[in-house]
Amino acid sequence: xxxxxxxxxxxxxxxxxxxxxxxxxxxxxxxxxxxxxxxxxxxxxxxxxxxxxxxxxxxxxxxxxxxxxxxxxxxxxxxxxxxxxxxxxxxxxxxxxxxxxxxxxxxxxxxxxxxxxxxxxxxxxxxxxxxxxxxxxxxxxxxxxxxxxxxxxxxxxxxxxxxxxxxxxxxxxxxxxxxxxxxxxxxxxxxxxxxxxxxxxxxxxxxxxxxxxxxxxxxxxxx
Numbered sequence: 679x680x681x682x683x684x685x686x687x688x689x690x691x692x693x694x695x696x697x698x699x700x701x702x703x704x705x706x707x708x709x710x711x712x713x714x715x716x717x718x719x720x721x722x723x724x725x726x727x728x729x730x731x732x733x734x735x736x737x738x739x740x741x742x743x744x745x746x747x748x749x750x751x752x753x754x755x756x757x758x759x760x761x762x763x764x765x766x767x768x769x770x771x772x773x774x775x776x777x778x779x780x781x782x783x784x785x786x787x788x789x790x791x792x793x794x795x796x797x798x799x800x801x802x803x804x805x806x807x808x809x810x811x812x813x814x815x816x817x818x819x820x821x822x823x824x825x826x827x828x829x830x831x832x833x834x835x836x837x838x839x840x841x842x843x844x845x846x847x848x849x850x851x852x853x854x855x856x857x858x859x860x861x862x863x864x865x866x867x868x869x870x871x872x873x874x875x876x877x878x879x880x881x882x883x884x885x886x887x888x889x890x891x892x893x894x895x896x897x898x899x900x901x
Contacts, residue, residue: 689838719851725800755888758820763881770874824887
């Protein structure tokens, strides 16, 4: 049971870190929910989630085919950890304007009536974000390395991650009118520090996990 819960819990931590990050996706969800209603916001959140799911599933099968050699596990785990740590340091020290402002974002408009266009809009906008491609592929390769290519553990990790992201996105939609503090510079500053610190911890976890898995494999090969 603990072998199942560990990767699931670790995936939840990454999901929470992504969920509390302040960026365009957050403001898009809030803006859509306030202007067009909760149900429309949920359709947008569902589109964003499905695009994340598509990327993760694609990289999951790609990584399982690529990351087969234990030496690759170590190298990719360390690289992934370094990337996460660097991003964490950048986020932690990211400057925030002193004057209160909400991040500028173009209103999400669709030509057709109904809520389904918002689903497809959320999917396309999220899928076309190059940062997400880098983030998910780095995470997938690093997690494969950390768990020594154990596909069950990798799958459980990302089930935890994506489940939390979806649940928190829906929560953001429901509470959209009450999350006005997101544009407050002091809130943004401290959220950046928390998110940055969490990404640094996740990066350290990737590196240490890959090293432990590598040396465990060596010890098993020693007669």
